[in-house]
């Protein structure tokens with residue numbers, strides 16, 4: 001059995017009086033794709049945000065590569081998010097003033113890479129994700145599927161150890177959604193990136209190696225990933 005690269009143990013978190021997580025656990029190994037599924041409001045995004053160091057649970061443990069993420073201060077968590085993790089959300093959230101290639105280069109620029117080098121690293125992603133010729137477009141000039149592939153390139157350009165994807169196909173029609181999923185899973189496998197994917201669509205979850213279902217803030221394993229205990 002491989003060791004977990006990222007894991008959550010018995011997470012609990014309430015927003016005021018609203019309990020969002022009541023004992024959520026999961027684990028994923030290096031290079032695995034894990035889907036978090038479940039009904040609306042069950043706690044999927046909250047669980048993802050705890051794993052990614054965006055939220056801190058009230059109790060329980062989050063470990064990445066053996067280190068306790070939940071015990072890090074905000075500054076260290078933000079360095080971890082910037083240097084080690086990648087993110088894709090439902091609505092690509094591209095910066096509208098920037099060109100597509102500048103959007104892809106953005107995480108590298110924020111990490112201190114010089115502009116020319118960052119753009120040089122961003123460009124190969126356009127051919128790789130079927131976006132040739134769209135490098136200089138702004139987000140308003142892209143289709144939803146194209147914009148989401150640009151957002152995917154931006155999430156992967158730093159070669160993150162873990163890519164967190166929250167409903168990455170949620171705003172797309174089924175064909176564009178399948179394209180995004182195939183490209184995401186292939187690119188992640190090629191560079192050994194673990195993917196933690198929130199989705200309510202069974203067709204999207206089927207791309208994953210393992211599935212964890214969340215109901216009322218509690219998890220159960222639907223399909224064990226290779227590292228599940």
Ligand SMILES: Nc1ncnc2c1ncn2[C@@H]1O[C@H](COP(=O)(O)OP(=O)(O)OP(=O)(O)O)[C@@H](O)[C@H]1O
Pocket residue numbers: 015018019020038039040041042043044045046047200
């Ligand atoms: N910032 C917040 N403040 C207060 N309550 C919140 C906040 N974020 C989430 N909640 C509540 O926590 C619970 C879990 O929400 P969460 O967004 O994690 O669910 P979800 O499964 O991702 O839902 P969906 O599929 O609809 O996106 C819900 O009851 C929600 O209303």
